[in-house]
Amino acid sequence: MTGNSHNSSLLDILGRYKPAPWRGRYSLSRLFFNFYLLVMGSFVVIAFFADFVISTAVKGITDDYTSRFMHGTIVLIEDELFRKPRSEWPNTIKALDNKFSYRLEIVDRWSLKLSKKQAEKLDAGELAIDSDRDILYHRLKLTPKILVVGPLSPDANPDRPRALPLELRIHLLTWSLISLILAIAVWLWVRPVWRDLETLRQTARALGEGHFETRAPNARNQAFDLLTETLNGMAERIQRLIATQKELSSAISHELRTPIARMRFALEMLSEADDCTDRQRLMQMMDVDLDELDSLIDSSLTYARFEREQPELQLSSVELLPWIEDEVDSMRILGGAIQIAVDNSGLPVGQRVELDQKSMPYAVTNLLRNAIKYAKSKIVISAEVVGDRICLHVDDDGIGIPPEERKRVFYAFTRLDRSRDRATGGYGLGLAIVRLVLEQHGGSATVEESPLGGARFTLSWPLLQSVTQS
Incomplete structure (x- = not known):
């Protein structure tokens, strides 16, 4: 077939x-590390850039503050040295060194390796500062001798290797804590996301x-x-x-x-x-x-x-009574001796409704064909407005439909036992098409007992479904 x-x-x-074998844990770890490295790398770049900008801006302020703070002490040391002959400077500086918490030393100018900017300041008679080593340099007036002050840190000891600076240790600890907290945050965010992705993958695999x-x-x-x-x-x-x-x-x-x-x-x-x-x-x-x-x-x-x-509706506003009469007239030839009447007593004059003029005729003509099959002598088509909905009824004086079978008749290839003959058998598709058309219009199709003694089929759908005004 x-x-x-x-x-x-x-x-x-x-x-x-055929989806690939399950690789959940590996993929979750890879997703976590990729996302973590991306976030952490971006954070580090931003942090270092901000630290560089701030350090550059603050460095000049810090150097100026150090120069002002130490200027008076260095002038006093310089005056003390020039009170004595130059040959006694080594002994004098040793005596002064014992009185200060930081080191004092006199060296030759040529022995120093300074940056160009600091060298120019030193030769101009200003204080040169080595911020990394925390040392100050001062030229003793116009002599080639340089007074070295520092390191200024009180815990510095030149006789043993220096430990990591306190600032660096604080930075390392801070970055370690940031890395740990960020890893936890990324894991808590990635894990539910991965669970959803894995669930969707398994669903897609089952469907496949x-x-x-x-x-x-x-x-x-x-x-x-x-x-x-x-x-x-x-x-x-x-x-x-x-x-x-x-x-x-x-x-x-x-x-x-x-x-x-x-x-x-x-x-x-x-x-x-x-x-x-x-x-x-x-x-x-x-x-x-x-x-x-x-x-x-x-x-x-x-x-x-x-x-x-489920074709898209092409709604148009029509006057209901003439439209019903046109549909009934097209079916009269199939009725033979059966009387087919249109009752307009319950319908307001000039009542308009919105419907698709391509699909709705399927519903009405299928109901009329069904009524013609089972009616004995009479069929009545009527309509009424109930609230904001239009109800179209098709009544016949046939044998009717038992209550327990009234919902079942609207599904495909459903036929009642008494209809399984060549004359009225059909294929159980007509009423199924009626149901689909009404669902397309946002309505419903129902069946109940008719005042004529047979079955009453009712089509109900909204009067207005679009911007069209009645």
């Missing part, structure tokens, strides 16, 4: 998706393996809500399409057997019939069977199109 081959093709295509009933649970992260909703909607759509294909292929296969079997029997009888009247009767039977096959195919295609595509 064509339907089965289409169904198999769809399943084969979907079944080609043909488990179309699988649905993704609600996402923990709101960023994945729309993706989860889209995936579940896609799964539901695929499941419905496949179910529709299976239902159509199975039901059509079953329905085709009867007319095909009758045609085969008629052909066999035709080859053996000698009487012209018998041959004419058999050919008429085959013609009826061909019409039945054509009707089945047309109804099946119409139902499949409405179920599959």
